[in-house]
Amino acid sequence: MLQIATLDDDTISLPAESLEALRSSIRGEVICQDDTAYDLARGIFNGMIDRHPAMIIRCSGVADVMRAVRFAAEHRLLTAVRGGGHGIAGTAVCDGGLMINLERLNSVRVDPQAKIAWVGGGAALGDVDHETAAHGLACPGGVVSTTGVAGLTTGGGYGWLRGKLGMSIDNLRAVEIVTADGQFRRASEAENPDLFWAVRGGGGNFGIVTTFEFNLHPIEPEVMLCNPIYAAEHAREVLRGWRDFMATAPDELTTEFFFWTIPPMDHFPEELHGKDVVVPCAVYYGPPEEGEKVIQPLRELAPVLLDISAPMPFVEIQQMFDPYLPYGEVIGYWKALYMDRMNDDMADTLVDHFLDRPKNGRICPLVLHYLNGVSQRVPNDATAFPGRNWSYLMEYNLTWNDPADDESCIAWVRSAWNEMRDKYQQHGGAYLNIDSYSDDGLAWVKETFGDNFPRLQALKDQYDPMNLFRLNPNIPPSE
Ligand SMILES: Cc1cc2nc3c(=O)[nH]c(=O)nc-3n(C[C@H](O)[C@H](O)[C@H](O)COP(=O)(O)OP(=O)(O)OC[C@H]3O[C@@H](n4cnc5c(N)ncnc54)[C@H](O)[C@@H]3O)c2cc1C
Structure with a gap:
């Protein structure tokens, strides 16, 4: 039996069978408070934040993310999503609920001819720089290499190349994303364009991005x-x-x-x-x-x-x-x-x-x-x-x-x-x-999103009506 916090400011007991079923359906790990991996898996950049989730699902791939999101939605669990863990507000971890930890999704694949990179939803900027630099290419990101690509990109992404090449979102071609209903979707200018619009700046409100597809640019050796x-x-x-x-x-x-x-x-x-x-x-x-x-x-x-x-x-x-x-x-x-x-x-x-x-x-x-x-x-x-x-x-x-x-x-x-x-x-x-x-x-979120807020809220209604993804600069559903 595991006590775990819900979206309704409540706590429920998850029966042992339910936990076992979850464990056997996950290729990564299901980590609880007594497990040795617990403290490292819950740790984030900001040392001020010391939160204790009841359970951490450390995903090993997209299938785990889909399973984790479905489990969270089915039980209405308070859910935090950790990309690189750099968010200063500390929303990558929660007290008492579920943390979906993506640190293992850190692969980066580069096509040097097409100048495209596919980046996992738990990769850090340093992972991207390492792979792209080998081909004399660069991807506009931020200025500290341990920062997560996911939070940075879904929130915008200011880095050293923005003057000439734009922000991270301006170099995003597509995402693969698991939305709150546990569905895997692709979003680009051609596929689910509204969702693609929303993830470029709307933060983690619309789902868990498992892959980012970026345009790359040639860069001088120095x-x-x-x-x-x-x-x-x-x-x-x-x-x-x-x-x-x-x-x-x-x-x-x-x-x-x-x-x-x-x-x-x-x-x-x-x-x-x-x-x-x-x-x-x-x-x-x-x-x-x-x-x-x-x-x-x-x-x-x-x-x-x-x-x-x-x-x-x-x-x-x-x-x-x-x-x-x-x-x-x-x-x-x-x-x-x-x-x-x-x-x-x-x-x-x-x-x-x-x-x-x-x-x-x-x-x-x-x-x-x-x-x-x-x-x-x-x-x-x-x-x-x-x-x-x-x-x-x-x-x-x-x-x-x-x-x-x-x-x-x-x-x-x-x-x-x-x-x-x-x-x-x-x-x-x-x-x-x-x-x-x-x-x-x-009020602060509304002030920031300004005229884009109503469209974001309509998309939240569509993609996350239960507000599963709420530990972020939250755009609540209209109801
Ligand atoms: C030292 C430092 C330097 C920084 N430098 C820069 C900089 O140069 N430029 C810049 O633009 N920003 C910078 N930032 C801010 C950075 O963009 C944010 O902290 C960002 O949230 C980091 O992303 P993360 O994945 O590490 O965050 P996390 O803390 O893991 O996540 C933050 C939020 O992002 C969302 N999220 C995480 N993973 C996913 C995912 N896979 N799919 C969807 N949503 C997800 C969730 O809502 C989560 O609550 C810096 C921050 C720090 C602490």
């Missing part, structure tokens, strides 16, 4: 990384200079502005450890010598403390932040905000937030994305993803080590985020993939 590091004393002038430079930068250049503290790691000079800095980081998609010329002004915005700009293999750039964000060891509370402008006053407020942040926070508390190029030229209603017409994405990404700091760190994030939102009237939602959205309810 691309130019712009990585000049400026002391925080120059933050205001560097931020303004970066903003002004980017206004006329080519699509090939994608940039993120980091407010950072130099970590105590050997590859940084010891005298700089612990120093607050700002970094107008960028990657140029094209020949590195061309990129070097383009980025030059970003290296001269003020006296430079340290400049580690260099041509690098793209796959190495994709891993450069990994050591600062160890899986499961970081506690994090993040809030994001789309912004329509960055005037001097707003820039100064951001710098003030950086300098005033809790000093127990870890190294990279604020990140500002300049949203330019191809990703911003896709109409807002072409996919479910709503964030095409914004100029910036601001992230308050506070991470820390000691649970005793949870309350003060969360309070700081919320207060800085609220100030930015209210003082400058930035009311258009956020990139929910980088957001502890659970605290802000349906």
